Amino acid sequence: MIIGLDEVQELSSVSKQFLDILGNVYASNPKIHFIFSGSYVGLVKLMLDPSSSSPIHGRPPVELKLKPFDKNSSTIFLKRGMEELNVTFDKYEEVIEKLDGVVGWLTLFGNFYGVRKMNFDSALRNSIKEGKKIMTSEFEHFLSYKRNKELYIHLMEITKIVKR
Numbered sequence: 155m156i157i158g159l160d161e162v163q164e165l166s167s168v169s170k171q172f173l174d175i176l177g178n179v180y181a182s183n184p185k186i187h188f189i190f191s192g193s194y195v196g197l198v199k200l201m202l203d204p205s206s207s208s209p210i211h212g213r214p215p216v217e218l219k220l221k222p223f224d225k226n227s228s229t230i231f232l233k234r235g236m237e238e239l240n241v242t243f244d245k246y247e248e249v250i251e252k253l254d255g256v257v258g259w260l261t262l263f264g265n266f267y268g269v270r271k272m273n274f275d276s277a278l279r280n281s282i283k284e285g286k287k288i289m290t291s292e293f294e295h296f297l298s299y300k301r302n303k304e305l306y307i308h309l310m311e312i313t314k315i316v317k318r
Contacts, residue, residue, distance in 0.1 A: 158189040222255035231260055239268040252278060259285045 179186055223231060228250045236243045253259040262284050266277035293310070297303045 155185060156187045156189060158191070160191045162190040220257055223257060223260070224255060225250055228253075228255045228260060231257070232264060235261075235264040236268055239264075241268040243267070245274060249278060253281060253285070256285065258288070 176188070179188075229246045232243070232246055232249060249260070249263055253263060259281055263277055263281040266272045266280050267274065270277075272280065297306060
């Protein structure tokens with residue numbers, strides 16, 4: 155049996171109880187497997203680096219990192235999504251250029267355009283807007299675990315200037 159949990163970093167406020175339950179499940183049900191997804195920073199802290207006193211210590215997880223798709227994979231991903239929704243679409247290159255193969259952003263675009271029936275410009279604009287919110291939130295979450303926040307903020311500002 156496989157149990158999937160998304161946004162698992164949100165369980166940080168109940169992490170002790172959650173880890174106790176996981177430890178019990180791992181110990182008593184070896185055929186149950188979990189798939190956790192969510193904020194990488196939050197996941198690392200909560201799941202991938204348990205302390206020696208943690209009930210899941212000694213049960214190393216398998217870590218999968220989903221990288222941005224290349225142009226071809228992005229096109230296939232969007233085409234299949236649009237086909238599943240029975241939506242006619244032909245502006246793949248423009249979407250891929252703007253969203254840079256980021257799977258979550260491509261999915262957002264597909265939702266805005268294919269499910270919510272927004273026009274192309276609105277769907278793309280909203281995908282970028284939501285993507286920026288997510289990135290900002292992830293960066294703030296990342297900074298909450300770092301001591302020298304000013305250094306990381308400065309590095310991001312330099313990166314922004316260089317990328318222009």
